[in-house]
Amino acid sequence: MASRNMDLSKPPKVLPRVIMEVTHAVERTEMIYNAGQLRIFDRLSEAGRPVNASELGKAAEVSPECYGHMERLCCTLTHLGLLEKIVDETGMKFQNTEEAELYMTTKSPYSLLKLTDAARHNFDIAEFMKGSGVGDTTRTWFSDVEENNKAFKEVFFRFNRYYQKQDAYSKTCLHLLKAFDLSEFKTVVDLGGGVGSVCRALQRFYPGMNVINLDMPCVVDYAKKQEVDQQLDKLNYVAADVFSDEPLPKADLYIVGHFIHMFNDDVTASILKRIRQFIRPGGAILILEKVMEDEMEGPELCLLYSMRMALSSGRGKERTRHEYHQILTDNGFDVPQFFIDNGYGCYDAILAKKL
Amino acid sequence: MASRNMDLSKPPKVLPRVIMEVTHAVERTEMIYNAGQLRIFDRLSEAGRPVNASELGKAAEVSPECYGHMERLCCTLTHLGLLEKIVDETGMKFQNTEEAELYMTTKSPYSLLKLTDAARHNFDIAEFMKGSGVGDTTRTWFSDVEENNKAFKEVFFRFNRYYQKQDAYSKTCLHLLKAFDLSEFKTVVDLGGGVGSVCRALQRFYPGMNVINLDMPCVVDYAKKQEVDQQLDKLNYVAADVFSDEPLPKADLYIVGHFIHMFNDDVTASILKRIRQFIRPGGAILILEKVMEDEMEGPELCLLYSMRMALSSGRGKERTRHEYHQILTDNGFDVPQFFIDNGYGCYDAILAKKL
Structure with a gap:
């Protein structure tokens, strides 16, 4: 193993799966921490209905040119399982999953928002x-x-x-x-x-x-x-x-x-x-x-x-x-x-x- | 969803799986970054044979009371898929997996060691x-x-x-x-x-x-x-x-x-x-x-x-x-x-x- 001769004329057969997975993990943490900072989960909870990214962006007082970034962030949270996406003729809207509602809102007695900060x-x-x-x-x-x-x-x-x-x-x-x-x-x-x-x-x-x-x-x-x-x-x-x-x-x-x-x-x-x-x-x-x-x-x-x-x-x-x-x-x-x-x-x- | 009434007399049915998974991910990154800092992968590669944690600890000049911690770190890296563990009558020994040998050693042309720092x-x-x-x-x-x-x-x-x-x-x-x-x-x-x-x-x-x-x-x-x-x-x-x-x-x-x-x-x-x-x-x-x-x-x-x-x-x-x-x-x-x-x-x- 240790004395393996690496044949540089060919791409390595083994890819750095663990390393890439682990090194990118920090970004996932950043996504949910920042979503908390932007009060995405709180606002979706307070609205009581699916909300689009522009409305979330406006409420968070982000610059209007960042509404697209807000949509991207919401798509990422959807992929992670913290938001649900509803697509209709007006575009994408988002709502909290049960997990986000229970653990990522400020008002929940089970709120883990502070953990997402501490984890960084x-x-x-x-x-x-x-x-x-x-x-x-x-x-x-x-x-x-x-x-x-x-x-x-x-x-x-x-x-x-x-x-x-x-x-x-x-x-x-x-x-x-x-x-x-x-x-x-x-x-x-x-x-x-x-x-x-x-x-x-x-x-x-x-x-x-x-x-x-x-x-x-x-x-x-x-x-x-x-x-x-x-x-x-x-x-x-x-x-x-x-x-x-x-x-x-x-x-x-x-x-x-x-x-x-x-x-x-x-x-x-x-x-x-x-x-x-x-x-x-x-x-x-x-x-x-x-x-x-x-x-x-x-x-x-x-x-x-x-x-x-x-x-x-x-x-x-x-x-x-x-x-x-x-x-x-x-x-x-x-x-x-x-x-x-x-x-x-x-x-x-x-x-x-x-x- | 958003107006869900939370029944506080019972534990929540939904557990914070995503949140815990994501917030703990940072620790995985720390494990492989620190293993690189301690030159674990380099030393296993140079040794060309399975090595125990005390030997790795000694080479890294860690205090002898930390040899046990070194074994723990190696067990964690084994779980992650970067080391292989061999257990015999003398205890646990470790060697690099192919992924670690290719991507976590300094001398490899494919080394990703610097990425594990940047990812933090x-x-x-x-x-x-x-x-x-x-x-x-x-x-x-x-x-x-x-x-x-x-x-x-x-x-x-x-x-x-x-x-x-x-x-x-x-x-x-x-x-x-x-x-x-x-x-x-x-x-x-x-x-x-x-x-x-x-x-x-x-x-x-x-x-x-x-x-x-x-x-x-x-x-x-x-x-x-x-x-x-x-x-x-x-x-x-x-x-x-x-x-x-x-x-x-x-x-x-x-x-x-x-x-x-x-x-x-x-x-x-x-x-x-x-x-x-x-x-x-x-x-x-x-x-x-x-x-x-x-x-x-x-x-x-x-x-x-x-x-x-x-x-x-x-x-x-x-x-x-x-x-x-x-x-x-x-x-x-x-x-x-x-x-x-x-x-x-x-x-x-x-x-x-x-x-």
């Missing part, structure tokens, strides 16, 4: 690995948080885009709260609940459930401010630090989503032990993380996350089914049940009873 | 459409070039990354030079040939063909410097400006690749007329551009390019088969023959005889 930023694996320490800033947060909340707090406020992104991700896992029947759990704590997307969904799906959003004090302050700004119903909050010795609230179920994967096995074991202390008899832990296939062959999203976890925490990783089984049973939990969300998503669901 | 940059469609004029800088180049070569020359040297990117793209079309039998053409001019990838391929595929690389004077200077730096065989160059009144060299075939799509129909028509003047009787024009499906429904790459052309030139666009037919027959060429490169690529091929 490069990260530097090479620099990180070479230890120059100028990789993704989030890397320092989680090292610091274990030792020094103050440092975390300082960077947190400078980078609250990070939290908006986490919130956008958590919205993509809400359907997984139905993967297991959670109705037996009366008091539920979402550890690292951020601005409360998971807690709000639980309250909707399980009326009467006592739901507590637990996070770092600075995150709780931020979440409460978001609540006031966005006129949301109030949640129960507990400001606590999982790495301190303070007691956590007792609960029947602890949920940890996009959390365990930030830590190496030693730190994860200590977190699981500590959480277990505060789960009532008969209670359980629900882990929301993507589960890696054995041999690290997929799913792709899990491979990508695993690399990102290395970058963002300096020690995190995604785990296989076997690894979750091991770390849970080693730390006082029963054999876990897995719900693998095949074909989609940032998360699978892992439920394990306290032993 | 955001562009701002929304700002461009709103006319703030701070969109992609390339936009000003092609406006300027028609009026003022000096302005073009100034920006050109500041942004020669642009030319490296164009060169990477042109390497992906070399196989299309075999789409039609070009052996009857004795003298061939590649108009806008840049650093000469297409010309070099033509010389290899058609020994004896007289090949001329024609571009702006500043580009020819740059190309000649590249030739010296990289110890390449010398090409025939002509420095000329297609927008001036200077004569162009007579030829049997003019090739224009990633060129026509930068201009609106009026400018394109004038370019075609001017080129036609210098094609000998019996000669032809070979256009290398992606052909848009009718109704602008695809292919995706063509939709993405069309938007980028709007941004980069302020007036460019990709054209349908019908539009190419029209503009060529209106400007003194015979009914064009199309070679549509289904399933792949930045380019299709369109050959039209001079009438």
Whole structure:
């Protein structure tokens, strides 16, 4: 393979399919990010009828010579599956697909608009690995948080885009709260609940459930401010630090989503032990993380996350089914049940009873 | 659609598949870009045998605690199809796939390494459409070039990354030079040939063909410097400006690749007329551009390019088969023959005889 003689008198038989596909992927992200910036999805939603590109262009205050470009952008979004195109004698009109209506409009409670912004930023694996320490800033947060909340707090406020992104991700896992029947759990704590997307969904799906959003004090302050700004119903909050010795609230179920994967096995074991202390008899832990296939062959999203976890925490990783089984049973939990969300998503669901 | 009532007591039935797929795409680009930065593909090629992640890590001078991250990155590249994984009793080893060997190594004449860097940059469609004029800088180049070569020359040297990117793209079309039998053409001019990838391929595929690389004077200077730096065989160059009144060299075939799509129909028509003047009787024009499906429904790459052309030139666009037919027959060429490169690529091929 490596010593292949390349015959330059003929075009290569193998074309750069992966490379072109991957390098063009950035442009797809740009299309949906910019469509959000131009409020295309919001305007189509507000209009309540198919709208042509000139009208969208006029509303977005783009120069009239760009109305044609607006039509081109809408055609691209149609191809991607975010708009539907209707052609009649007056030309092309567009409307949101259900996916765009749910996830790309500002007013939707499931809005992922902020994710499309957050997704555009490069990260530097090479620099990180070479230890120059100028990789993704989030890397320092989680090292610091274990030792020094103050440092975390300082960077947190400078980078609250990070939290908006986490919130956008958590919205993509809400359907997984139905993967297991959670109705037996009366008091539920979402550890690292951020601005409360998971807690709000639980309250909707399980009326009467006592739901507590637990996070770092600075995150709780931020979440409460978001609540006031966005006129949301109030949640129960507990400001606590999982790495301190303070007691956590007792609960029947602890949920940890996009959390365990930030830590190496030693730190994860200590977190699981500590959480277990505060789960009532008969209670359980629900882990929301993507589960890696054995041999690290997929799913792709899990491979990508695993690399990102290395970058963002300096020690995190995604785990296989076997690894979750091991770390849970080693730390006082029963054999876990897995719900693998095949074909989609940032998360699978892992439920394990306290032993 | 737009007035859909969202039932918040249930998780949405439609999941954000497109949005998550598209927003994660940036990470795939980062993986292959960073693998290039860490010289993974080069080292596997040089080793001539499967290599494990620790060895790759050591060679790249990453900190030893990152060898595990290196393995994770290699697993991700395996999933993407750029590496092959061999597992034996000593663990995982990796080697380049044929695609990686051809296109991701520095020494390959088909190397696309520079494209993976160029592909990482955001562009701002929304700002461009709103006319703030701070969109992609390339936009000003092609406006300027028609009026003022000096302005073009100034920006050109500041942004020669642009030319490296164009060169990477042109390497992906070399196989299309075999789409039609070009052996009857004795003298061939590649108009806008840049650093000469297409010309070099033509010389290899058609020994004896007289090949001329024609571009702006500043580009020819740059190309000649590249030739010296990289110890390449010398090409025939002509420095000329297609927008001036200077004569162009007579030829049997003019090739224009990633060129026509930068201009609106009026400018394109004038370019075609001017080129036609210098094609000998019996000669032809070979256009290398992606052909848009009718109704602008695809292919995706063509939709993405069309938007980028709007941004980069302020007036460019990709054209349908019908539009190419029209503009060529209106400007003194015979009914064009199309070679549509289904399933792949930045380019299709369109050959039209001079009438």
